[in-house]
Amino acid sequence: MAHYKLYCIGASGNSYKVALYLNCAGLDWEPVGIDFAGGVQRDADWRGENNAMGEVPVLEVAGTRMSQSGAILTWLAEATGHYAPTPEERYEALRWILFDNHKFTNNYAIHRFQKSFMAQPPHPAVLAFMRTRVEASHAIVEKHLGERPFMLGERPTIADFSLAGYVFYPPEETGFDIAAEYPAIDAWRKRLASLKGWKPPYEMMPFGSDLRITAVSVAPGSSRGQ
CATH class of the missing domain: 3.40.30.10 (Glutaredoxin)
Known part of the structure; x- marks a missing residue:
């Protein structure tokens, strides 16, 4: 067991x-x-x-x-x-985990849910509204990851695993082509995908x-x- x-x-x-x-x-x-x-x-x-x-x-x-x-x-x-984040990184990790749950993952998950898992198609205005929220939160992470390989710096931590929740689902399901739209996030995804144990x-x-x-x-x- x-x-x-x-x-x-x-x-x-x-x-x-x-x-x-x-x-x-x-x-x-x-x-x-x-x-x-x-x-x-x-x-x-x-x-x-x-x-x-x-x-x-x-x-x-x-x-x-x-x-x-x-x-x-x-x-x-x-x-x-x-x-694990270092003691000095602990609150920075928490800051990004909270941002992820409130904005990055939350907005992306709701957009994906509305697009692909509803019994009836969502109203276009609802999907458009959620898309703008995804774009806003992804722009923040895109800029952040353009300046470092992982969320807290040179190595992956739980902050990276938190933000990774939805970025590996297929574009036809999420409605976003991360590789084309967010090159820094895509490069970060590839670094995570190179970790032993990734699936x-x-x-x-x-x-x-x-x-x-x-x-x-x-x-x-x-x-x-x-």
């Missing part, structure tokens, strides 16, 4: 952040798929046992389960030492790649996960 279990789905970039970290760190882990399309995350028993927030990823270790990708990455770095999301978490939701799946109480 693996030391770490990650409850996740292949379509969840927030799950991928943690899966990618675990694999690149060489830790003993296994992905555990959930029936997200079937709405299991809204079930009261599932929430009581796994995550009251109704989200993935959920990391299980030694009988304890924790949620929220940023918190999980921070805990893993402190517990294992892999890809793309649907290979790393081989379930849920055909996720298509129904209207009930976006009812109050449903969630994409963090």
Whole structure:
């Protein structure tokens, strides 16, 4: 039995952040798929046992389960030492993880969700609005990565794994061609992809790649996960 279990789905970039970290760190882990399309995350028993927030990823270790990708990455770095920021970098890492969850990943994930996983096509104005938000947050990261190889400097840390959540999904799914539109982010992606243990999301978490939701799946109480 693996030391770490990650409850996740292949379509969840927030799950991928943690899966990618675990694999690149060489830790003993296994992905555990959930029936997200079937709405299991809204079930009261599932929430009581796994995550009251109704989200993935959920990391299980030694009988304890924790949620929220940023918190999980921070805990893993402190517990294992892999890809940990130095004490001097700790708050800079936190700053970027918070920016990622609030802006970089959040905007990109919502745009992708609206574009590819809704039962009905979104209103063009909604998608256009989300696109402008993606462009704004990506412009910040593009400029930042144009001046350094990784988010905090010369080596990858949990800040990089946090921002990497959705950048490896295909352009036809996300609606963005990162290679063409954001050369610095693309170069950073390639540096991450050269790490031992890197795999793309649907290979790393081989379930849920055909996720298509129904209207009930976006009812109050449903969630994409963090």
